[in-house]
Amino acid sequence: xxxxxxxxxxxxxxxxxxxxxxxxxxxxxxxxxxxxxxxxxxxxxxxxxxxxxxxxxxxxxxxxxxxxxxxxxxxxxxxxxxxxxxxxxxxxxxxxxxxxxxxxxxxxxxxxxxxxxxxxxxxxxxxxxxxxxxxxxxxxxxxxxxxxxxxxxxxxxxxxxxxxxxxxxxxxxxxxxxxxxxxxxxxxxxxxxxxxxxxxxxxxxxxxxxxxxxxxxxxxxxxxxxxxxxxxxxxxxxxxxxxxxxxxxxxxxxxxxxxxxxxxxxxxxxxxxxxxxxxxxxxxxxxxxxxxxxxxxxxxxxxxxxxxxxxxxxxxxxxxxxxxxxxx
Numbered sequence: 001x002x003x004x005x006x007x008x009x010x011x012x013x014x015x016x017x018x019x020x021x022x023x024x025x026x027x028x029x030x031x032x033x034x035x036x037x038x039x040x041x042x043x044x045x046x047x048x049x050x051x052x053x054x055x056x057x058x059x060x061x062x063x064x065x066x067x068x069x070x071x072x073x074x075x076x077x078x079x080x081x082x083x084x085x086x087x088x089x090x091x092x093x094x095x096x097x098x099x100x101x102x103x104x105x106x107x108x109x110x111x112x113x114x115x116x117x118x119x120x121x122x123x124x125x126x127x128x129x130x131x132x133x134x135x136x137x138x139x140x141x142x143x144x145x146x147x148x149x150x151x152x153x154x155x156x157x158x159x160x161x162x163x164x165x166x167x168x169x170x171x172x173x174x175x176x177x178x179x180x181x182x183x184x185x186x187x188x189x190x191x192x193x194x195x196x197x198x199x200x201x202x203x204x205x206x207x208x209x210x211x212x213x214x215x216x217x218x219x220x221x222x223x224x225x226x227x228x229x230x231x232x233x234x235x236x237x238x239x240x241x242x243x244x245x246x247x248x249x250x251x252x253x254x255x256x257x258x259x260x261x262x263x264x265x266x267x268x269x270x271x272x273x274x275x276x277x278x279x280x281x282x283x284x285x286x287x288x289x290x291x292x293x294x295x296x297x298x299x300x301x302x303x304x305x306x307x308x309x310x311x312x313x314x315x316x317x318x319x320x321x322x323x324x325x326x327x328x
Contacts, residue, residue, distance in 0.1 A: 002026060002028050003028075003029060003075050004028055004029070004075065004087060004165070005028070005029045005030075005072040005073050006028045006030050006031070006073070006074065006075045006076070006077055006249075007031045007033060007062065007070055007073045007075070007076045007312060008020055008023070008030055008033065008070070008076075008077040008079065009077070009078050009079055009080035009103065010078070010079030010080035010081065010119070011030075011032045011033075011034070011037050011039050011041060011084075011217075012034065012040070012205060012219070013080070013237065014198055014199065014203050014204075014205065014206075014269065015079055015119060015207065015238065015241055016079040017203075017204040018201075018204055018238050018239065018242035019077060019079060019241070019242040019243070019246075020032065020041075020045060020302060021044070021045070021204065021242070022239075022242040022243055022245065022246050023077070023245070023246055024045065024048040024051055024052070026053070026092070026246050026328075027258075028050045028053060028075075028233070028323065029109070030045075030048075030052045030053070031053050031054075031055060031069070031073065032045075032052060032053070032054045032055070033055055033057050033060075033080075033267075034054055034056055034057070035053070035056070035057065035058050035059075035060070035217050035311045036056065036058065037056065037240045038169065038221070040205060040207070041205070042252065043124065044204055044205070046258075049284060052083075052299075055069050057069065058097040059101060060080055060098075060160055061094060061095060061098035061099050061102050062102060063101075063102035063103075063106050063134050065102075066102070066103065066107075067106070067221060069106075069107060070107060070113065071108045071110070072108075072112060073107075073110060073112060073289065074112060074113065074114055074290075075114060075115050075116070075117070075249050076103065076107050076113060076115075076116040076117070076189075077101050077117050077119070077245055078100060078116065078117070079100060079119040079245075080258070081095070081096050081100075081119070081170070081171075081174065082095045082096055083101065083163045083167070083214075083215070083279070083321070084163035084164050084166070084167040085163060086163060087162045087163060087166065088155075088168060089149070089153070090172050092166045092167060092169070092170040093149060093169070093173055095170075096173060097174050097177045098168035098172050098175040099174075100174050100178055101120060101177050101178070101181055102188065103116075103284055104116065104118075104178065104181050104182075104185075105185070107189060108187035109188070113188070113189045113254075114190065115189050115190040115191070115248075116187075116189050117189075117194060117245055117248045118169055118178055118190045118191070118192070118193045118194070118248065118254065118303070119193075119194050119195075119196070119245070120174065120175050120178070120193045120194060121195055121196060122137060122173035122197045122198075122234070122261075122262065122297075123167065123168045123171040123172065123197050124145070124172050124193075124195055125137050125139065125141065125145075125172070125195055125260060126143075126145075126168070127144055127145055127227060128148035128165075128169060128172065129144075129145050129191070131295050135296075136296045136297065136298050137260065137287065137296065137297045138260055138298040138299075138301070139258040139260055139301055140258075143321040145172055145176070146172075146173075147169045147172045147173050147176075148177075148210055148315070149169075149173065151183045153166050153169060153180045164165035164166045165207050170291075175193065177247055178191070178193060179191075179193075182255075182256070187228045189216040189255075189258065190247075190254060190256075190257075190258070191255055192248045192253055192256075192258070192292055193255045193257075193258045193259070193275055194241070194245065194248065194259050194261060195258065195259065195260040195261060195262070195319065196236050196241045196244075196262075197232075197234045197235055197242055197260075198219055198220075198232050198234060198235045198236070198238045198321055199215075199217075199235070199236055199238050200217055200218045200219075200220045200235045200236070200237065200238065200316035200317075200319070201217070201237045201238030201239060201315070201316055201319040201320065202238065202319040202322075202323050203215060203217055203238070206323065208327060209328065212320075212323075213282065217320050217323075219232060220320050221237065221315070221320060221324060223268075223271060223286060224275050224282075224284045224285075224286050224317070224320075224321065225270065225282070225283065225284050225285060225286075226285055227286045227290055228285065229290070229293065230293060230294075231292060231293065232292065232293045232294065233264075233267070233268070233292040233293065233294045233296055234262055234295060235262070235263055235316050236261045237263055237311035237312060237315055237316050237319075238319070239262055239264065239308070239311055240308055240311055244259065244302065244306055244308060245307070247306045247307065248306065249291060251254035253295070253305065254294045255307070259301055259305070259306060260297060260298070260301065260302060261299065261304040261308070262297045262299050262302070262308065263310040263311060263316070264310055264312060264313055265294070265297075266313040267289040268286065268288070268291050269287060269289070269290065270289030270313065270319060271290070271313065272286045272287055272288045273288065274313075274314050274317050275317060278317075278321070279321050282321065282325065298307070306315075
């Protein structure tokens with residue numbers, strides 16, 4: 001059991017809350033960075049109250065705001081980042097980029113910090129133009145991952161995809177800024193990035209049925225209940241992502257490591273069989289001829305170095321369906 005201190009951002013979110021609990025279960029102490037007080041999170045973590053403290057930093061893009069807040073910290077887990085919402089670049093790019101670099105700079109001034117783990121996304125491994133023909137998404141492709149911040153990210157034909165395009169661009173920009181900072185500043189800590197696919201599973205901070213639409217679980221729910229073929233079947237269980245953050249703190253995981261996190265490949269027909277076997281009266285529209293969006297991934301690095309054994313896609317379906325049906 002570790003008694004080391006982790007500074008964590010984004011703990012009020014889907015991935016962040018699960019990661020906070022995983023860290024506490026592993027014996028770490030947490031200093032939770034919040035933009036404003038969260039009674040919900042305090043309640044969620046209440047059984048670990050002797051291991052938890054909270055600090056308020058309203059603006060994560062201000063590096064001076066971290067002054068004094070990182071004293072005595074051993075590790076930083078940075079999970080805070082804007083989710084797809086709206087079509088204004090300013091709500092995506094500055095928070096994603098400056099929110100990351102401000103914390104990286106602040107951490108570089110604190111000699112006790114041994115490692116910073118930044119939660120990125122599979123989107124940061126995929127070009128804005130899409131996956132090249134025949135390509136497999138992994139950590140070390142030599143694809144063009146550049147982004148023109150002045151470009152027009154709106155698609156007049158399908159305006160609904162604009163938020164996702166902006167989110168995609170923000171992840172590419174933030175990831176580039178992360179590694180550029182490491183290369184130029186050469187901080188004393190090891191830097192690791194995690195790149196989850198679409199994260200599915202029980203959401204510790206969801207409190208109503210409608211809440212599913214605020215996060216990635218909405219994608220799996222739409223696949224199942226609406227047979228929405230635009231949603232993506234490249235999923236990873238929330239618990240695998242949370243545990244990957246803790247595994248990344250191991251000294252064996254070296255500076256400069258990147259890990260793609262994606263669970264076992266599935267098909268529309270497999271998801272349909274799971275749903276109709278386990279939830280025959282749910283009203284799900286998915287059928288065995290469903291063809292959802294997917295693409296090939298290579299997660300050998302995460303399996304080998306982090307030692308992850310992925311939870312099944314059925315476990316993702318069970319978690320999301322059980323939670324959603326519990327609100328009915």
